[in-house]
Each structure stands twice: as structure tokens, then as C-alpha cells.
Amino acid sequence: MLNRTADSVARATPEPLARKVRGISDKGLAWLFISPTILLLLAINIFPLFWAIYLSFTNFRANRPNEVAKNLGLANYKRILADQDIWIAMQTTAHFVFWTILLQTLIGFTLAWLIDRKFRGHAFWTTIILVPMMLSPAVVGNFWRFLYEPQIGLFAYAVSFVTGIPATEISMLSNVSLAPWSIIIVDTWMWTPYVMLICLAGLRSIPEYIYEAAEVDRASNWRQFWSITLPMALPFIMLAVLFRGIENFKMFDMVNLLTGGGPGSTTEVASITLKRQAFESWRTGYSSAFAIILFVAVFGLANIYVKALNKVKQR
């Protein structure tokens, strides 16, 4: 039937058009279809990357387009690597990435494990837990800023109720030691459901018969967890850590909305420093070099991590 249709279509095709179509090979046709995407990618991803690499060796400033950019060689890179403020920003980023990933993985996995018990109403609770992840970061940042307000914020009142400290003295976003934690709390609140989803997929992929065999062998629940659940869910957990690690390394929106990098520079993560250098101080060449360093760092770390992930999967 299909052949007959194809034959009739071929016969109905006018000869000049048929000749033209016959002139394009399968490979050519494939290229024809993917070339718009490739051109778009080249224009909006690859070209800017190479342009940024070029700018990183110059003293170009976007607010002085008429000035000729001087070639500085590796000077921008040397300056960045010797800049104490940049290292402080990197430390702040590392602190933020470490704690958010740790908390999100612990809480996310625990929630996934509980949801996997399939108790009554578990589908409803799964939906409720997923709500924060579905909100826009701009909305989350703004309403948490209100929640953290020392004079009218619910968070301050809740902490005050528990601890007895006056609410007006609980200034999460203004206090140097509390401000980093205020961001970690919000990020954990928002993205733990995401980690939970991935872990849940991992837990659901473990075949039931393995647990049944363990039951036959009279393995305790504790032993089943350590010998079956965790090792088999580990690649999924590691995947979640990879996704969240990359996301949080370049975290900008939440920090910008909640603290703007303050008080002082206590929550100034690398992306905020980069934005300040690029769009407030207009040091385009310098900030391009910083962006390249960050790109190489994330790319390198992610590669090492993916190799580790593959090893775990092969075990």
C-alpha cells in the first residue's frame, strides 16, 4: 500500500522538479534541515564565545566604542588570578554551592524515599512539594525578601516566636553572618523538589525482585538501604548534584534579588562580580577574561565529575 502511494506520488511529480529532488542526496537533505539550527547556534553561541575570547586579551570597554582596543596579551588573566576580591568571590561561590548541594541532596533524597513509600495521598503531596520549583525565581526572590523583613516579615516573626529574640533584631539580609544562609535557605526551598524528582526516578527504577531476594535472605531494612537502595540510586543522585552544581555555580538571580551581593561583599558570588565588572564598571576586556576563566573552571569540573559518574554507573 505504502509503495503504491509512493509510486503514484513519484509519477505525479513534474519531471523538472523530480530531477531537482533526485539531485539532493540523503546527506544533503539532512544538512539542509539542520543548517538553520547550526547557523543559529554559530551566531548566538559560538561566535560570541570566540569574540569574548578575543576581547579577553584587550582593554576594550563597551562604554567607549570609539576607542581603539589595545592588545594586552595575558595581562587581564594575570590580574584576575592575582585579584584578592575575585578569590573572595570564588570562595563565596564555593561556600554557597557546597551548602546548597549538601542540603538539597539530603532533603531531596529523604523526601523521594518517603514519597516512594506510596502512602495514601502521596501523589497530592508530591504535587505540593513541587510547587516552589514551578515558581519564577524573580517571584521567589521578591517574596522571600518580604518574608525576611525584620519589621514586617513572617520569617522574622516565626524565628522570634521560637527563639524569643525580638523580630526586629532578626535581620537576615543585613546581618553579615546570616545573609549567606538566607540565600542558601531560599535556594534549598526552591530547588530541593527538583533533586527529589530525580532521586524518585532513581528509586522507582530499582527492580522490586532485588528487594524480594533480599527479604528471602533476611536482610534488614537498614542493610537493604545501604546495599541496594543507595548504590542503585547513586547515579541519579550524582546526576542531580551535577545539574544543581552547574546551576548554582552561575547563580545570579536569587542573590541579586535578595542581597545584591551585600551586606558589603559577603554574598557577592562570582556571577555578581562578573556583572559588576562588565556592566557597571564597563571593563569589558577584563570581565571577558573572568568569564572565560569561569567557563573553563565549570567545564573542567563538570568533565571530571561526569567521568566519576560513568565509573559509578559501570560498577
Add this chain to the structure above:
Amino acid sequence: MKSTLKLALGLASTLLASTAVSNVAQAEDLTLCWAAWDPANALVELSKDFTKETGIGMKFEFVPWTNYADRFLNELNSHGKLCDMIIGDSQWIGGAAENGHYVKLNDFFDKEKISMDDFVPATVVGYSEWPKNSPNYWALPAMGDVVGWTYRKDWFSKPELQKEFKEKYGWDLGPPTTFDQLRQIAEFFQKREIDGKTVYGASIYTERGSEGITMGAMDVLYSFGFQYENPKKPYEMEGFVNSDKSVKGLEFYKALYDCCTPPGASNSYMGEGVDAFKSGQVAMHMNFAFTWPGLQKDENVGGDKIGYFVNPKGPDGDQFAQLGGQGISVVSYSDKQEAALKYIKWFANKDVQSKWWSLGGYSCLNAVVKDPGFPASQPYAQTFLDSMAIVKDFWAEPSYAPLLQASQKRFHDYVVAGQGSAKDALDGLVKDWTEVFQDDGKM
């Protein structure tokens, strides 16, 4: 048939003519770019007279202060044609002049007999000249502004508070004339119960993202003896920016922040300050004068409840205030420069300037501000005049952005985050600013 044809032709020509007329009007419409704030609304109202007189329509592009610099500097740097005229911040003048963003107005002023001697001298230097103190004009002073203070006159005049204050500090509670007095008043009101509500001493600038904390700290530092550079040797900053007097000034600002601001006021600028004052949280409020007309009209804190005072004196009796405000410039990439210059000429007119002041704008024209009736024209008029007489401004160099970012970081790190000492912050500032000027080849 003939009449139908005539009717159709008539309708078609009328339609064509009206389209052409509207296109001409469209082509002549001018776009003015500025910040989204109260004076901008006054300017919209004022500009209706310009359209009536000339037939040139006016469009406005107003951007909130937090994005104002980013948005319009991007527009200028990309040689955009969105703005025919721009009311740009005073610190942009160096960069805008050197990068060719603004049309130089000297020939136009000569031709139209607009004299800069007719404007308040500080505003001419601050908003129009580049290089500073040279007769090269890139803008017409448009909106005078300066940092000053408002206070709760109703609280200050409560007899029980006056009595308690006198007993505690030995002088009558009233608008402070020195920073020491200001701090005493702020301490006195901090966490005090007034009308069943806990109130605080003062709202000051602490914002980190744009220019807030620099404007606030500088407002205090000037009167303590801070200088940007050696008056005899430009760009020599060691011993001037980080002098002992400057250190004391910055220490004072931090002490004021620590002792006497509302909880959580670690990122406060113009909007947050107005909110704190309007909601009855603070006894005193540092802010630019443009906020005063709005506060004066406020039902809860305006009228007889509000008073104004000039930035107080420092320990040696020096008294300065941070300049704000802007000049109006013609954008060199505009295709409608002639019409834009017509607007500038119209705006420089004395009657227009008088109306500008009456609508809530701050005129910089001597004929308006030196009018005998001016001080009594508004409760804040005299304070505005006195403040404008003592202004100083931040660097207006082409590299003002990195200079500002450096001071934002150093001041916020010390004042709000409490990192290091005032001396460390100012030494660091000298280092940062030196690097910027070295990059620019000026040192």
C-alpha cells in the same frame, strides 16, 4: 455615479492628507529620556505648553533609578536613536562629552543669547561643563538637586520630648547644625515609643547596587574635610582621600548607621528613605531635595509635621552637601537635533522655569531662585537654596563608573558589613581609584 466617484475621491484624499499630517507630526515628535520619578511627571505637564507653542509633540522615556544609568548609558554607547534629548546624571558629563554622545551647545547658546551666567554657578559646573570649570557646555542645567534632610517637626515639638532631650544633652531639641548634634538627636529617637509605635533615629543612604552609599557617605565626608585630590596636583589622592579627617568622617557615618537606623536598612536609597519617613519610622531622613515636594504634600507626615534642614557642619565648621540633579542635553545621534534645540531654548525661558518650579521641578535659573518671593514660595525653598550654595560632586570623569563601583564596594564593606577599618577602606579606595586613572593614562 459621478457624485459617488467624487465622494470616494474626496474621502481618499482626506484620508491621505490626514495620514500625511499625522506622519509629519510623528516625524517631529521629540523623545526625552529621563528617570522615572516625581519631577518627570512635572516635566510631562510642563512640556504640554511646548507642544502648544510649537506643534512639536513630546514623547517620554522614563526608566526607574535602579536601571536609569544602565539603560541610558547602553543607549548612548550603542549610538541609539531612541532619545533626542536626555536628562543625564551629572557624573555622566565627562564620558558623554569625550565619547561624543552629547551635542556641544556653546554655538547654540551664543546664537540664542542663552548665558550660563544666568544659572546657579554650582549647577553650571556640575551639570554643563566638561572639562570642569572651563566654558565648554554640553547641557543646560535642568533640575537642581542636592542632598538635605527632613525631620519630624511634630515630634521635635512635643514638650515632654523637648524637656527630656534638654536634660540629657543640654541644648534645645531642634534641627541640628552640626553632625554631632545630628547624632545626638538620632540616638535620642532610636527605638523610642511615639504614639504607640517604635521609631528610629534616621534614614541614611546605604544602598550597594548603584550609587546610594557613596552619595550618603560623601555627603558627610565633605564636611569632615574629605577631598578628592590635591588641589594643586590633579589625581594625587594619597593624603586627601584617606586623610585623618576623611577617616573620622567615615567612622562617623558607620557609627550613625550602627546606632540609629531602622532594622534591616542595609540597602536603602531614595525610595526606601521616602518609605521610612512616610511610614513614620524615622525622626530624620537624608534624601535628595526632589523628594521634598512629595513629602510636603503627604497626608500623614507632610504639612506642618515636616521640617527641612541643610546638611550639618563638620567638626571644623566646614559645611558641604552632595550635589544631585541633571542637565538637559541633545543627543548627537538624534535626527531631530533642530527640534531638540528648540525645546532647550524654550526650556531656558524665565516663565517656563518659573512654572517648572511651581510644578515641582527645581529650577536652576537665577531669575527664579533669586526672586524675592522664592524663599517663601515653598516651605523647603530656603533649605534648597542654602544647600545649593554648598554643593560638591563626585568625580565626573569618563571613568566615573569604575570610580563609583570602587567607592560603593569600599564603603559598603566597611559601613554595613563592618569589615576592616575606615582607614583600610579609604586606603583601598585610593588604590582602586589610582588603578582606574592609570588605566586611563591620566597618572
